[in-house]
Amino acid sequence: MNPFKEMPKDGKITYANWNALAVKPYDKNTTGPYTKTRVILMNGTEFESNWFLHHLNRHCLNNDIRRIVAEVRRQEQQQQKRISGLKPIDETILETTIGYEQLAVDLTAEMAQKEPNPVVKAQLDFALLEDFDHLYRYANLLDMDEGVHAERLVGVYTEITPARPTISEHRHPKDDIRRYINSWQDSLITRLHTGIITAAEQQTMNYYMNIAGFYHNDLGRKLYTEIAMIEEQHVSGYGSLMDPACTLLECWVMHEYTECYLYYSCYEDESDPYIKKIWLMHFEEELKHLKIASDVLYKYEGREWEQLFVGGADFPSLIKLKSNISYVREVMNTVRNTGYRETMVKIDELPDGADFFKYQRQVNSSVSSVASHNVIDKYIKKNGTDYRFETKPNPEKVLRDRKVDNTELGRKKGV
Numbered sequence: 568m569n570p571f572k573e574m575p576k577d578g579k580i581t582y583a584n585w586n587a588l589a590v591k592p593y594d595k596n597t598t599g600p601y602t603k604t605r606v607i608l609m610n611g612t613e614f615e616s617n618w619f620l621h622h623l624n625r626h627c628l629n630n631d632i633r634r635i636v637a638e639v640r641r642q643e644q645q646q647q648k649r650i651s652g653l654k655p656i657d658e659t660i661l662e663t664t665i666g667y668e669q670l671a672v673d674l675t676a677e678m679a680q681k682e683p684n685p686v687v688k689a690q691l692d693f694a695l696l697e698d699f700d701h702l703y704r705y706a707n708l709l710d711m712d713e714g715v716h717a718e719r720l721v722g723v724y725t726e727i728t729p730a731r732p733t734i735s736e737h738r739h740p741k742d743d744i745r746r747y748i749n750s751w752q753d754s755l756i757t758r759l760h761t762g763i764i765t766a767a768e769q770q771t772m773n774y775y776m777n778i779a780g781f782y783h784n785d786l787g788r789k790l791y792t793e794i795a796m797i798e799e800q801h802v803s804g805y806g807s808l809m810d811p812a813c814t815l816l817e818c819w820v821m822h823e824y825t826e827c828y829l830y831y832s833c834y835e836d837e838s839d840p841y842i843k844k845i846w847l848m849h850f851e852e853e854l855k856h857l858k859i860a861s862d863v864l865y866k867y868e869g870r871e872w873e874q875l876f877v878g879g880a881d882f883p884s885l886i887k888l889k890s891n892i893s894y895v896r897e898v899m900n901t902v903r904n905t906g907y908r909e910t911m912v913k914i915d916e917l918p919d920g921a922d923f924f925k926y927q928r929q930v931n932s933s934v935s936s937v938a939s940h941n942v943i944d945k946y947i948k949k950n951g952t953d954y955r956f957e958t959k960p961n962p963e964k965v966l967r968d969r970k971v972d973n974t975e976l977g978r979k980k981g982v
Contacts, residue, residue: 569880570827571861571872575854580642588648591841592655595662600722601888602839604670606653607663609849611770612763612829613647616640619822623815635863636819639856646849653842660778661709661787665720667771668705671698672725674767676891679898681884684757686746687808691764692898693911694801699895700730701794704939707946707954708787718956724890727956729966731902733939735914735977736797737930739922742906743803750810750817755876756883758810762825763886765805772798786945789938804906816864817875823857824880832886892958899962903977915980927978934974943972 593602620640624633654663672695679691706717706727717727750758775795782788813821830850837843861872872880904911905923917923931937943953952969961967965976975982 568831568882570824570831570854570857570882571880573854575851575858578855578858580638580852580855580859582642583645583649588645588652590649590652590845593653593839593842595655595658599838600666600669600720600724601673602837602842603666604673604888605833605837605846606650606842607666607670607770608674608767609829609833609846610647610650611767612826613643613650614770614773615762615766616643616822616826617647619818623819626815629867632863632867635859639859642852642856646852649845649849653845659713660782661705661713662715662720664705664774664778665702665709665717667774668698668702669721669725670767670888671695671771672702672895673888673891674886675764676894676898677886677888678760678764680891680894681756682760683754684748687748687757687760689911690745690804690808691760692901693904693906694768694804695895695898696730696902697733697736697797697801699728700733700736701797703727703729703955704733704790704794704942706956708790708942710954711942711946711949712784712787716954716956721956723956724892726892726895726958727954728961729943729953729973730899730963731904731977732973732975733794733797734931734934734937734974735905736800737927738800738906739926740800740803741922742908743800744807744909745804746808746909748808748810750813750821750875751877753810754883755878755880758821759825759828759883761805761808762821763829765802765809768798768801768805772802786938786941790942793938814868816860816868817870819860820857820864820872820875823853823860826853827857828882829886831882835885836887896962902963902966903982905977914977914982917980931978937974940972940974947972 617640620636624636627633675691675695679688682688682691709715709717748757748761772795775791775798779788779791779795782791827850830846830853834843834846834850837846864870903913905914907917934940947953947970966973
């Protein structure tokens, strides 16, 4: 499908009334995990769309363009409100968090397996293991605080076991900046992946930034604070992959194209009939937005949309959220990697004076003050072993001990 050649049912933007925005929330006990993760994904996509269009508004000298952008953004805001309303009231902060981390694991794994650019794939694999470990930390907190086993929430599609320990993920800011892609040379799927994963991780970062202060105990607040800092690193790494040479109007067209691609992917993949209709409705609205953005690009920059899609604009293979247990286990062989300027290297290959070690000494001066460790340590002291859901033993031998939290792997040489 080429969305530029699809005709929207109505070419004009229309706005919903309050009743139309008051959607029926999903049932947290019967709704499938990938329906929940699609809701999180598209909520983050709409957040990115709205903030990008605000950014465009603040850096555009032409009020005619700004008025057009405002019209589109208003409908994007309504889409976000509709999606946000799908989350039920009785789903707790931590239960929602498990969905965020399952999305981070399975969306990243889905894209990494299809990604042709080795730099982008390396960043996807690198952050994948970190979000995988976050899922394990939050799952232990969930069982400890609410008595809920996260394996039920992830539908046994995603394992829950330690990876690169969260304590080892804290890097110097200079070591999270990657080399950017070239929109004229890289494939369409690479361009899509960089935008999609940046928005998804940004949504996770924003959620943790805002929710930390609402958690009901100090340990949980500290865990959200710590992992929010890692999500900042992920957004820095993913965001630096995006081509900075594109104009704002070119970026706008790509944003709208990406939304069309994602809504159509969700529509094709969705099992819940009520939510499936919402994905289709939003897809049809995004076709209008794409037409408007491409018309603005032509009018004000003299560029046809075809010039932005030199290899054609047919959708590449659609996003399909599914179990990726085997792939994640395969990537675990890079658990000792860390960032070193634009690349990733094994921790043993870092110079002794590297910024990584200096930063670690600053933020993790005392292991006993690190929330991601304390959650596991407290759970083990209470229950004898940590909480896991594994199909077989952890692929990394040093992470198989369920009575001790490993705080040195990927952080100290020789481990």
